[in-house]
Amino acid sequence: MSLFEQFAAGNGAKGSMTEADSNLKPASSPPPKYSEKASLFASDSDDDTMARPAKTSRPDIALQQRREWRLSQYWVHIVVLTIFSAMTRFYKIGFSNRVIFDEAHHMGFGGKYVNHTFYHDVHPPLAKMLIGLSEALTGFDGSFDFKSGSRFPANVNYTFMRLFNASFGATLAPMAYATLVSLGCSPNAAFLAGLLVCFDNALCTISRFALLDAMLMCFTAMSVLSLSGLYKYRKQPFSAAWFKWLLATGVSLGLVASAKWVGFLAVALVGLYTLYELYDLFGQKEVGIVSHFWHWATRVVALVAIPVAIYMLCFVVHFGLLYKSGPGDAEMDSLFQAGLQGSGLQNQPLDVAYGSKITLKSAHPGAGLLHSHTDAYPDGSKQQQITGYSHKDTNNDWIVKKVHGQSYGNTTDTIEFVKNGDLVRLVHERTSRNLHSHAVAGHVSKRDWEISGYGMDGTYPDINDHWRIEVVEELSKNNPERRLRTLATRFRLRHVGQNCVLRASGKSLPQWAWRQAEMVCDRRNHLDEKTLWNVENHVNPLLPPAKPSQLKSSFLRNFARLNLAMARSNNALTPDKDKFDALASSPQDWPIMRLGMRMCGWEDGEVKFWLIGNPVVWLLSTLAVVLGPIQMLYYIVRRQRGLCDFAQEKEWETHLYVSGILWGGWALHYLPFFAMGRVTYQHHYFPALYFAAMYLAYFVEWTGRRIAGSANAPSTKAVMIGLGIAAIANFLYFAPFTFGFDYPAKDLAGRKWFSSWNIYDTTK
């Protein structure tokens, strides 16, 4: 299905909008005339094709010809933009044979898919899986580890990997064009937008490496393109074209959210648009309740269910591909790890029995395994320390024993299993201390009781060594006796004497405990995740190993757990605010281009890339997004004052809708970064820039129409042509930064427009 048939159809349909409207309106009220004057494009010489209903038109050969001409004009524009994009994205793409910038991460993660080893990262898997696909297509054997700045070995076809990625970036310009056409702009403005996107140095540079951003931007552009289609057909809901665009929107949203979480900002844009549309619909009295129901239902299915399904599908594939133990194991819970090849958690006995040697893992990430060592607390009870420790060593081993005064069977026949509700004693294997608590304040969390190691196994019996097993969650099946099971049972340990629960406080102990995690006995009944435990390692020679099928974690659990872990890692990326970071930049730096970014080492002989935008695109689009709301405010104030600037209300509404999508897209993709605690980089602005560039083109056309009276007025055209030429010229001027340069940076010091740019350090 060609894009242009759709445009053609859309243009026809635009005309028939009048019909649709008049059908909806009660007979008494006159149908709104969508006349040439009312149209946003009234002044376009050939626009009557759009305004007049196609069906009712007489067989008018001239009209037909004009429409065909228009269609071919679209084609020419698109082809030209695509060629330009391909040229800028693919030119000299293999110039540097080093691992540049975050290729170290993302190509590396791609390699994990080739090797099938489990890893952990802050981004969802789709884009990285695509990079992995490109690596697999080159026949990459997984032997190279993509260390930052290292040279690619001969057997790694990095050029293809980059080309694969760049092809996503090359779709941006044609999509920007199509979006604006679909939103009702003139071909001139749309072409200008395409040029601005195509010839922006930053968008070009970031697309030329195997990073996630090109894919993210491509999917973002797809989302807004389908949204514009949805907008175009909003007056003909449930038509075939409307359904197509709705489906396309849903799919794009799924893809964009699965590429990077920034994609959720695109979801927010579509969501807000949809809500506004539904609100608009709500005001139409003639739309009945059943109709409302269908409007809601289709949107929920297409814009919620489909994206969620795609997002989850990406994780299904992710888990399916990464079936071997790898560097990311520790972020997941024990049961998941047991399902990975080579994790060492398989082949353990399932049911924990008295006398078993176990390790206890906290469900709180970062708390690790319950640990003890011979050091004593410096104050409080001065008994032996109990901590949480992430690394595996023998000090994590505990023996499950019965309470003081009771013994248990120790042959295969007399073995006794630990069940829910049992009173147990946990004895530290290396030091024979009992896990103990008492009414002594904790060391960091003063409001809870201390946990200590006390006694010598059974030598000094004390009721404070007794703990009750409270099973909270059982993940395996067929456990009628509610036995405590390795990995599959999540339980609490309740202290019998104090009625408190063993809890990882989430804080670290001071240096005297080697900064290990603090354990407390929580007396305020915080029954949260921090109080949950599971048995991770289990050794008992009397018991047979479990079947692998019994130690399987469900997908939904893994999915939820991994997403939580991603969120946590993401929030942990907080910068030290006293430290200067040459790569990081803050949101207020982006629109004014205060900083560029060196993407690689800066030695004179090496190929160097400097990430900087095209000032024509960046600065002017910033100007547009600032002036746009001011202009809007001007109109709103005049409207409140009863002054009418528009011949037809429709013109104003159209302006609101289009500005809402483009300016709103910019704002939604930009402003949230101010609220983020994590470290931010220049490339976080790129999706916003894509919207800003389109808004710039729209703003020029709109303002031209308001001032000169027509989008085709010579002055408007001149401004557009001027902008396009300036953008191309500036792109070429900054081209060395984009395509790479292997001569000293000093030679380009003249292009350092702002003193804050770090092309070349003049103070050295």
Next chain:
Amino acid sequence: MAHLESMRYRKQPGAGGGHDEATVISGMSSAAAGTPTPLDSDDAYGADRAAGLNSDLGYSYEKKDLDFSSSNNSTLTPFSSGDRQHQRFSISRNQWITLGFIMLAAAYVRLWRLSNPAQVVFDEVHFGKFAGKYLNGTYFFDVHPPLAKMMFAAAGKLAGYDGVFDFKTIGLDYIAAGVPYIGMRLMPALLGLSMVPITYITLAALGHAADACALGALLVCFENALLTQSRLILLDASLIFFTGLTVMFWALFFTESHRPFGNRWWGYLLLTGVNLGNALSCKWVGLFLIATIGVWTLKDLWEKLGDLSITPAQYFKHFVARAAALIVIPVIVYLFWFQVHFSVLHKSGDGNAFMSPEFQNTLTGVNLGHTPRDVYYGSRVRIRHDATNAGYLHSHLSNYETGSKQQQITLYGFRDDNNYWILTRTEADEEAHQNSTTPHELQQIKNGDIVRLMHWRTHRRLHSHNERPPMTTNDYQNEVSGYGWEGFNGDSNDHWRVQILEGDSKVPDSKKKLMAIHTKFRLVHVNQRCALFSNRKKLPKWGHEQVEVSCMKSAKFPKTLWRIESNINENIPKSAPLAEYRRPSLIEKVLEATAVMWRVNNGLTKSHPYESRPHTWPWMRRGMAFWGADNRSIYLIGTPIVWWLSFATVVIFAAVQVVLFFRDRRGFHDRLLGARERYMESVGFLSIGWVLHWIPFFLMGRQLFLHHYLPALWLAILALVGSLDLFTRRLSRKVRQVIMFALLLATVRMYFQYSHIAYGSPWTREGCERSKWFKSWDYDCYRFPELSVKTPVAPALKPNVPEIPMPTIGAPDIGDQPVAIMRNKNGEVVAHVPPPAQNFDPLEHENKLNEPAPEIHQDHLNSNSAKLDLEMKKKATTVEAGNDTDGGEEHIAAGH
């Protein structure tokens, strides 16, 4: 009931027009007052009738009752001639009498047992102390603006407090110390009392009926949380008072909206602005009030914009008047109170340490004085850390217990001899200088020079190397230590480059040459390329809890900046130029104080036993213990019915607005029994105020307390009464009265029930237990004596396994809680587990942050010095053997 007397609109003489007297709340109130009911038969304000409603009920009201501002529906009132709108708001004589009676009751409720307890309660610890500081004139620092505290100082002065008593801890006795605390507590109590008439007038000005106004005033009077909070030396009473005044004048301002730019219009507007400034000068919560008034101003201006009868010139005048009154005046008021604050606190005090040296220099008793301006090699200097006011670069004869175990380098807040450093050349430079033609000439230190700093007292040199500092463990931070001894030449890790970043614009050379006071510079370690840095982190006990100094790689500028404050060199001629600190202007001082308050306020993140998060406030999950003694206690908790119903009112308002929004969209224009406009203008305003006084707390990371909700609570109470008034007008008079009485009675009942912990008066355990509806209301009922002595039932004892102390560790296990053995009447032994320990006394000082580091006993240190010196020398000999912790420096040096 006299207070049910009607509120009347009086015709203004000269206003002209057809109505001699228009009774507003016609039926009910007049009848209650025993006068005939003059129903306005010629009433043409047909909004109700237009909505198809007829007022033939026993209790009736007209459109004008609900909408005397009626600016927005001129189409609905075609006959509106203007005279009705020009009736001026006033309160009838009967209403004043009612209010008088209410005041009498309120005076009793609010002032009863003000003397109890005669001890320091809760935050009286701070605010009593601060009042004393004003009387003494010694500068202190607090996170709140000064007005409320100055009011306490004034009250204390009037009552005869001399500023000597220090309010050190909760529970100190006032009477023994002779503190006139009743006088000081009278001030908040009177402010709290005045909330009663403020509530009344505000409700009346918002267009509510007389009975509702009275109900509102009584609810505020009997509300336990407002009561408890306004009897003690706490800031909230003042804040709530000024909040109330602001809202009252703002409501009155709108009653004048048809006579813009009249005297009263101006008066009310200006008074709103002044009190806005006062509220802001009590606590920064006043900012939320500014937001409330601001939102409403914008709404009002937006509607005026659409009113084509207002010309652009008039509109501009409206705009400027509001900008002046609501922005400029509050700022002026805020500055004014700070000016008073600074001029009263003119002496040096314990707040100095928070302020910049420029600021400190304005206080009497601080004399940072002059110092020779130009810094030369060989000068003995004190170096101050510029960003943190944490003090001077310092060293003393104690060693680190971590890392290299060399001598500590810290920041120390007070001037002493251990802050002196001698600036010297590097070995090579020194040699070159000695061999030059002018070996004795003074040489000024310039930007880019490499220097060494020798500690004057201990002869250690400022040193850094690839070791992690004790507190900050990032790998890009290096330890800074004192290394070497007299006679030892040191090594290249003692080399620091002087990098000048800022100078005084009036002394242009200060950007190139090192000058005392004018120049802000970094000290960049030559080998490690890190800059001398401090982040206000305190060292542990072994570091005397002074502030850590480290050397940070790629540090941002602010926390690496240093300034030389004293510059001593015998060779500098007397006539050499001197430098001294600039004297900051008022605005600079206020900005600085505000910035420090902001920083410290955000730093108040330590957990407090009685802190609570905002989401727990409206439903009053938990109160706060203020004070406790043998069998009495004070515990801040609200009157449940008032809190819950007022919260419900706001939620209902929001829900109604959402429903209306969608129904409007669908074309149904509900009139809400004709009350819709008034509902928006009155309850809407109050609800938005409530939201703006509550939601912003969610964004705050600092510790928060239940009393932060009180301004929002007051607004919510008004909203409750307003809603009740508007939606019972259509009911029969009896039903309306019954509802209002029921609410009032329930409130009074609960007031009596909880008054024991508001006044700190005796109670019984049974009464206490009965009043504890939630477990989370954690006032301690065991404090109170049992009413009747019943046979206590022994609680089931836990199995009591005797504990055997562990020989290996030696410390006995501290097992279960102690079990008290008691005997009952029959002499049988019963065990009674005592209640858990109360966490009263360590109620932490809200502001107890960043006290200056404790003084080090020089004697104690010096006694150790010989030993330390010896150790140092030993260490140095091992350096030659190549076994030093500094071993890394060679290859680092080679690296760059």
